[in-house]
Amino acid sequence: MDIFTIHLPIAGMDFNLGLLLLIGFTVGVCGGFFGIGGAWIVTPALNIFGFPMPYAIGTDLAHMGGKSIVSTIRHGKFGNVDIRLGLAMIIGTTTGMEFGASLVMYLERLGLAEDYIRKAYVVFLALIGSYVLYDYLSHVRRAKKAGGEAPAYGTTIAQRLQRLRIPPMVNFPASGIQCSVWLPILVGLLTGVVASVLGVGGGFIRMPALIYLIGCPTLVAVGTDLFEVMITGAYGAFTYGVKGRVDLIAAMWMLLGAAIGAQLGTVAVKYVRGYSIRLLFAVTIFIACISVLLKQLALQLASSVMILAAGITISLVILGLLFRGVARERAARGGLEP
């Protein structure tokens, strides 16, 4: 055993420390930028590198809660967190997560957990990626036609849902919307079930749901989602911990790498527009989808290289946007000085 290998007594295996930090950092950058927990990298990556799927899910959820605290602190200071909306969603999310966790344990007893979870992953990733990409392309087309800023569409799904007058109606000033309190609760319930079954904080489902079903601006969706991921991650860590499916030592090392990445990824949102985040999000989702599909087709090596390569590439793109933005900001500030 070399100095970079640590023993993980709970998962019952030795693991490379650099790999844990790398996975953590990569997922931290992506998570802070997209407002997701990043389980699309962590769960398959840990599983591919030797963690049984239920341990990978639990360990991922554990570090996700801690990492989301890092991002939420920064997004909160940027004014991107709608705490009232986040709290309304939590009621549905926690209930949904408990249903989902029981379903995973049931599938595990039947020996179907790994297969079913992976198939569900592929379907969800493909659906969400397609919709976000379609939305981005429509936006670009409308902007081209208008010769600049894209005009708003007719009526969006979110606007229709906001018009449902089921009391009590609530104002969410940080998001600039008013809707029935049942809307965020039901969206939370749905995303909670899916999140728990797939072993994710739910970010990659909830972030688009906040934009397309509730009607939040992209940056508020990112920040509010991270607030949600923080709570659901903590709740998921507890339920999986009680079921004995968390390797705490691995989660701690991953969190160290993730905290650095999350801070950088969160600050990067300052330098991009909402639709740029949506485009990168769609690309990321498709890459994740292809890698999980490759694994389903028993192309293990190709899948594992692809998922880490994709994570690192997206992280580098985000870091590139951050450094370019900082350089421009400094140059602009330098130009203003006498």
Place this chain on the structure above:
Amino acid sequence: MRTRGLCSKLKALFTWMRNAPLALAVFVLPAVALAAGGGKPATKLVNVADTRNLEPGFEKFVADTYNDNLILFGLLVVVIMAGMGAVLGFTFDRLVGLLGINLGKLDHHE
């Protein structure tokens, strides 16, 4: 004119040389990482941590808690992750603030 063309070609070459190792690293790193930690997914699903070879310390404490009381272990996971997250979050937030970036409220433009 020819000198300018040559300069732009050299500039392109230098850009390529600067970016090539980065692009290579993106694909090589995961492969190296895979070689370092890779293997077939393990199959352990029994809730017992092997503490026989562990020295007294934090790892042993975690493993013992896991073996003795899973509810306490679940609470320990949440407390440690939340504590680490808060400490690291405020620390790195302060460090980024020292870089001189304007970290005020953002406009929500799409």
